[in-house]
Amino acid sequence: MERASLSNEAHGEERLIRLRLAIHGAVQGVGFRPFVYRCALEAKLTGWVFNGPDGVVIEVEGRRASLETFHTRILNEHPRVARILAASVDWLEPVGFHGFQIRESDAEGLLSVQVLPDLATCPQCRSEVRDPANRRYRYPLTNCTQCGPRFSIIEQLPYDRPSTTMRSFELCPACRAEYEDPANRRFHAQPNACHVCGPQLALWRMPDGEGGAESAPSAPDRHNGACMPTSATVLAEGDAALRGAIAAILAGQIVGVKGLGGFQLICDARNEQAVARLRARKQRPTKPLALMVRDLAMAETLCLVPQEAADLLTSPEAPIVLLRRRDEAGVAPGIAPGNPYLGLMLPTTPLHHLLLDALEAPVVATSGNLTDEPIAIDEYEALQRLTGIADWLLVHNRPLVRPADDSVAMLLGGEPRLLRRARGYAPAPVILQHPAPSILALGAQLKNTIALSVGRQVLLSQHLGDLATPEARTVFGQVVADLMRLYAATPTAIVHDLHPDYFTTTFVQRRGDGVLPESAQVLSVQHHHAHLASCMTEHQVEGLALGIIWDGTGYGLDGTIWGGEFLYGNVAYSQRVAHLRPFLLPGGDAAIREPRRTALALLYAIDGVQAMEWDDLAPLQTFTAHERVVFSRMFQTGAQCVPTSSAGRLFDGVASLLGLCQKVTFEGEAAMMLEYVADPYETVSYPFMLVGSSLDWRPTLIALLADLRRGVAIERISARFHNAMVSSMVAVARMINPPVIVLSGGCFQNRLLAERAVAVLGACGMRTLLHRQVPPNDGGISLGQLAAAAARIEGYTLTEVVRIARSYTFVPGME
Template identity: 60%
Template sequence: PFALMVHDLTQARVLCDIPAEAEALLTSPEAPIVLLRRRPGAPVAENVAPGNPNLGIMLPYTPLHHLLLRELDFPVVATSGNLSDEPICTDEQEAMQRLSHIADLFLVHDRPIARHADDSVAWVVLGEPRLLRRARGYAPLPVLLAQDVPTILAVGAHQKSTIALSVNRQVFISQHIGDLETPEALAAFERVIADFLRLYEVTPVAIAHDLHPDYLSTRWAQQSSAHLIPVQHHHAHLAACLAENGVSGPALGVTWDGTGYGLDGTVWGGEFLLGDAAAFTRVAHLRPFRLPGGDTAIHEPRRVALALLWELYGEAALERDDLAPVRSFRPAERQLLAQMLGRGVNSPVTTSAGRLFDGIAALIGLHQRVSFEGQAAMALEFAADPTVYKAYPMPLADALLDWQPLVEAALEDLRRGVSPGVIAARFHNALVEALLAVATMVGEKRVALTGGCFQNRLLTERAAQRLSRAGFDVLLHRQVPPNDGGISLGQVAVAAARLDDKLYMEGTHVPGCTGESGKH
């Protein structure tokens, strides 16, 4: 989806509904892109935000923007000057070299750009402004911790990369760097680190990084001579939510996303972690399933759907030509995938809630392939009928949330001709009820909702409201995104807690020890 820049609020109101909280965001000095509900019949080309009921709206925030929009007097698509997975170009020579095949004209000037900064992205959830991307206007403003901590450099995750640097109580978080997929992105990542260390004139006593051994951020950290502190991905999500909410005590962290390296070497992503910045216990998670083709399954939700069907029906799943994802594969492809699933070859095990969204979206025919991250899950959210409150069954047994009855019920609805909107809503409601069931079982009154799945408004609002009505204290992100853009803050919090742990300093505490119910 593309963002739109409008001349003023009058133009914005032609396109979108703008509640008071969103108007305050749009007109604030930070001037982020704000996600707003599109008005029926809004005069916007469909391919600006295909299939999306929302539009990203921003107001001019530089003199040049004001001049252009005053002259044009109509909304324009405003997007960053970069290719996918690459950082923004910061000089005209670089722009002409990297973007000449997609841009017809370049408007240049003689003021050098010191460093790249994307537009921040915000939305209003449950009446409060919250960030989805923290960059221009917000970075590197610090998040304040409850107390002073050692100077720690945190190098974030792989996607939606940010870095963070703690100085006393302050944690300075960088602008959004992007996905570390290209040499250009890695170079930008290294420049941001160098800038931070120079600007704040400090030397870190430790570097915190993700557990994943193949992340470029992890490899960069391992090349350093500094003391290294590996931090499990979902623990960092929980710690980030606690830190920005000023909470030091324990909470149940519902950490749902697409991918995170687990302590057992599998792909986590549908986790319930009970703990704080110092330690956690994995108290529940989604029933595991396989991802045939590994990362390829992220781009092809149909593979996830087939994996779910394989868990239910074995090889008989290959004969379900009545289902869109199965039908989309040629016979030879089905046989290859059957071998992968049957033998566990190139089919890593996952508990990912994000992939479960993908699989259900493919099953009901929304997307078999995607062109950008989260596309299938977004389509499932947008398809959901907001008037439906019935939920599919998703029983909790032995700390495992079993999605099999949910998938079976969805397939039965599909067979009966129930609309995709009803199926999508019942799926979302099932997750909300399952979340409440785990929270009730655990008994911790403080519940943090974190991870990329909580960029889903329907899931976030219904889960928070359901938990609040049941007497739980719900923590949501505000200052940093729930996605991997907040990981670096969590890494600082975890590393600081470990440095404060004398057992850890003496070498008797082993971060990343395994065990389903033990502390980590």
């Protein structure tokens, strides 16, 4: 934005003037200043550039035409990994600069600069690591301004080496020369290092590891002191450690590898025994395991890789991407049982590239943790927490400040969609349309993330996972404190989910045991409204929208469990205008783990206790006569039954009725099986009824059961059920006729459901939006909480929402 201008008199283009540029965004630690330096020298301009707490500030003097060309180059030709959010321009009188300088960073002022996420190895660094003539040949922690650790090693802003965990590694003369040369791509690359001066590898044998000394090189006579364990055995250091880890993986053993944002558990993906052993130790019976492959050529031997997926795999963010597997994919059956997709990623560090180059085969690369615990980031922590899981640890002594698990993405409608937002993306912000006060949003109980507003930026934490274990809750508290400290923020408002029993709610009530400011205003935002606000905020939708919010569980305004909701409103408030017909969940959370219980509930809703005798149905065959009597009594009395309108549970129950899944070992397992079996070419839809504000799914299930008993293929039955669910969306949307529709909630991770909904609603002339920057699941809740709170603080009221939505509302309930 140009804020001032000097008048051009006759021959004004010949006089010297000064241009001041303030660049805001992810512009530190990405080679931005050397880029500016080169542009200034090429244009023969004088002045300076420095890193400030708000971004990069530039002042240059020269002729107007040269400065305008310089300005255009800065905005359009900047380093690929830089992200410019805003640029302010001032035209000033010259002051007589001599030469062009890169000045020291300014640490004063508001800390609103973006912290860049950790980035996968760039092509230049990969080439150096593989070049025997290069001094960084086989150095596994090679990086430059275009790649390597950022978020995981920074301790405070601005981003300079003394503010990172690399401050204890003194640069050798060769690295120092690179670091100080503005023409070098490693100019002020804060983690810059090499074999001589940088962190080093070590291979540790775990106390109860299966590996023996014969499967790795002997330990050296002298250890460098950087990675000395207390209860493990040091088998090798440096390149010998890397070769020892390779030998262990080829021998079928499990190696914990310290990556960009923490430990990964790695084993040979072709070895079914190794995969089974990893599953048993990690306590992960059936949930798919991610694979790391050497390059795109190897990826294409396992999966179909469209160009959009190839671009995503090779991007600096380098997430795990879910891709349809080939029938002949040469990996162990236990990688993703019954799943037509594989999660693939490319190597993210030189260490991983060297591993995959030597192995010449895909490896499992899953989070370094016990299921439901946070990943380990410190080698001594890993030594304690991964004992009994990993046989070896391949560690290095570059400390990590915070965990960042691997991100997960999929292609939906031909576009990348995030399912887990972590390494490569966090803490990149989502931009608000208007500045917000300092607000901290604590997210949900599952797939937790937190969010902090700084001006127009909503800074989103990395994926923290489920807050069910003491370890996860400890990390949650640490990340809350860390984000506030990093941005020197004292929130004036704190937002949490409406559920009274969520850990985030009790955390606020305790003021985080001293972490949260006592003076902050506390607000609660209903779970499904947060989903609506999240998607609207991503797309900067102002005014009103219809949110179709379908997920597994969310605490409703009436005290029941919601999950099949149609909300009409704005970012601040919404009103429930329709919902799926509620049913009873016997045993509450137990029904989440056992879809067969949900199937019983659906049958009871159709035909009462008589349905308990429908012995031809798969779920009934898994219950004893006594169990059926017990459940019948529970349904009739309501004892230990929780009412819910959950779409997620409805999908689970249908999967059970079709005999696909009676018990699950991870969230969404039954619904995934129902999606994967569906015939994508089936066009028939089962009926349903819209009764008041309630979408009655009973006619759908009656027709479904009739097909099942007639022997119709379950592929067609599943597709017809999906089609019915989409038709129900259209019915409500036509009733409301909203200006825009947003789809959010975990159910929209279902590719078939989401793509078909967008297509059918679009064919009806309705603008329909899906998430892009944050996941549709609970990983996006914190963004919606913050946006809703900001809008309410700014004075938005319920009046407009109530006035417009009231005519569609038959059941009380406003958020």
